Amino acid sequence: MITLTPAQVDRAAGVLLATAAGDALGVPYEFGSAHLPAAESPQMLGGGLGNFAPGEWSDDTSMAMAIAEVAATGADLTTDDALDTIAGNFLRWFDGNPPDVGNQTRAVLGATRRRLRAGEEGVGRIMREESYVFAADHPRSAGNGALMRTAPVALAHLHDRAHLAEAARLVASLTHADALAGDSCVLWCEAIRHAVLDGVIDIRAGLDLLPTNRVEQWARWLDDASSKSPKSFTPNGFTVTALQAAAAAITQTETPDDLACRHLQLALEAAVHIGDDTDTVAAIAGGLLGGRWGASAVPWRWRRAVHGWPADERPSDATDLIRIATLAVRDGAPYGNGWPLTDDVTYSEDAFTDVVPHPFDDGVLLGTHATVAHHADAVVSMCRVGRRQRCFDGATEVIESRLLDSDDPADNPNLRFVLADTADAVRGLRAEGKTVLLHCVAGQQRTPSVAVEYAALLGQPVDAARAAIAAALPSARGHGLLWTSAG
Structure with a gap:
């Protein structure tokens, strides 16, 4: 397991979360299911080709989750066992x-299921065979x-780009045996790896991982992507145009001069505006954008809305996406406090247990990890929490926000955005009539x-709010x- 910085872990978590966000944004408009005026931002309205619920992701993220579940165990995705498990998922x-x-x-999946029902074994092998039959x-x-x-x-393979390229091609070939499909996955995975580790977007970074006889053609295709109108890449069911x-x-x-991480939102909206296979194009874009800007750049309203398969006991949601992505880059190992596997993260820090009403809104309660009996309807958490954290204490909704108690700017690269977004979450929940507990570990x-940021949203002067x-x-x-x- 390689050791990642807090910012790198945030960017890794953003890969799945922004994939799902892009997918859910694109669902309503897939192949013109609903009209999206050029001047309007896409919304997670649901509908689309599958009559999805608002915020529900489609096959794009569902199939990504089928892979991510295996990656979260620490498995090597090039092995037969891992590929069998992915195929089974x-x-x-x-x-x-x-x-x-x-x-x-x-x-491909239908043919695989029929062969398995006839008594054959080896789901990964069978699926790959059917993929090659279809391609032929x-x-x-x-x-x-x-x-x-x-x-x-x-x-799953941030540490080894050559091994990652092999894994990308093998996982692609389970259903898509064409060489160009494999090439596109190699390029995109390497770009994501580069974004997570280095915090930059370089879609050409993986050209040297492709067969030499296709590098020049891919370079031309990427040149076109940087120079031609985005709307020229329709239809986009072909892996190259996608x-x-x-x-x-x-x-x-363009990346905004202030709150640069808003590039994630703006680019996802641009991806949906391209049209045609909107959910897929935006899901693809989301994987790289999340790898560059992090889970902390995904706005709370999107985090709150996204959900989908698997839905065994309940639909998977943003918390699951972040948990699985984090485990994937940690070879399946939780942190020392048990996060993200434990239902109740234990903290040793001394913390007060009472609630303190916000001085400018007594429907907002300020607390800590030890705060209970608060009778809040909703909780906004700014530290690592489990599904059944003790301080939730009956609240029906939890919004998790990523902030680190650190004076190193590198630990909170999207600090101004996260402060504003978290305060906006409090304001949004209050507008719905909810009493909100706002807490971190020790309230320090x-x-x-x-709380200062929220006061500023209410129109209070910053100095007065701080005092x-x-x-x-x-x-x-x-x-x-x-x-x-x-503020």
């Missing part, structure tokens, strides 16, 4: 009769169905800083990067 999803399945994927019978079979789900492969569309949306969307830095919150919350440190950045 594809069938588990397929057997649930999902509403939107690509034609090629349906044909359909010369133009390089669909986008492998590329759309490839992002979690990058998380990659070009996603790349064009990312590279041709994160809670008072977001009032410091007086109301004796644990507040009253100095440090988060405190001075708030």
Whole structure:
């Protein structure tokens, strides 16, 4: 297991989360299911080809989850055992009769299921054989169905780009045996790996991992993606045009001078505006954008909305996406406090147990990991928590926000955005009539800083807000990067 910085872990977690966000944003508009005016931002309305619920992801993220579950065990995705498990997960999803399945994927998975029912064994081998049969019978079979789900492969093999390229091609070939489908997955996985580790977007970084006889053609295709109108990459069911569309949306969307991480939102919206296979193009783009900007760049309203398969006891959600991605880059190992596997993360820090009403809104309660009996309807957590954290204490909704109690700017690269987004989550929940517990571990830095940010949203002068919150919350440190950045 390689040791990652906090920012790298955040970017790794963003890979799956932004994939799902892009997918859910694109669902309503797939192949013109709903009209999206050029001046309007896409919304997670549901509908689309599968009559999805608002915020529900489609086959793009579901199949990515089938891979990510295996990556989260620490498995080497090039092994027969791992490929068998991935193939089995594809069938588990397929057997649930999902509403939107690509034609090629349906044909390969259907043929695989029939052979297994006839008594054959070796699900990964059979699926790959059927993939090659389909490719032989359909010369133009390089669909986008492998590329759309490839992002979690990058998380499993951040440490070895050559091994990652092999894994990307093998996982792609389970349903898409065409060489171009494999190439596109290699390029995108290497770009994601590079983004997670180095915090940059370079879609050309994996050209040297491709067969030499196709490098020049791919270089031309990538040149087109950087220079031609994004809308020229339609239709985009072909893996090349799908990659070009996603790349064009990312590279041709300007990064804002302030709150640079908003590039993630703007580029995902641009990806949906390209049209045609909107959910797939935006899901592909999301994997790389999340790898560059992190889970902390995904706005709370999107985090709150996204959900989908697997849905055994409940639909999977943003918490699951972050948990699985984190485990994938840690070879399946949790942190010392048990996160993200434990239901209740244990903290040793001393912390007050009472609640302190926000000085400018008594429906917002300021607390810590030890705060209970607060009677809040919703909780906004700024530290690592489990599904049944003790401080939730009956609250029906939890919004998790990533902030580190650190004065190193590298630990909170999206600090201003996260402060504003977390305060906006409090405001949004209050607008719904909810009483909100806002907490971190000990109420020293994160809670008072977001409390200041929230006060500023309510129109309070920043200096007055800081003074009032410091007086109301004796644990507040009253100095440090988060405190001075708030408001």
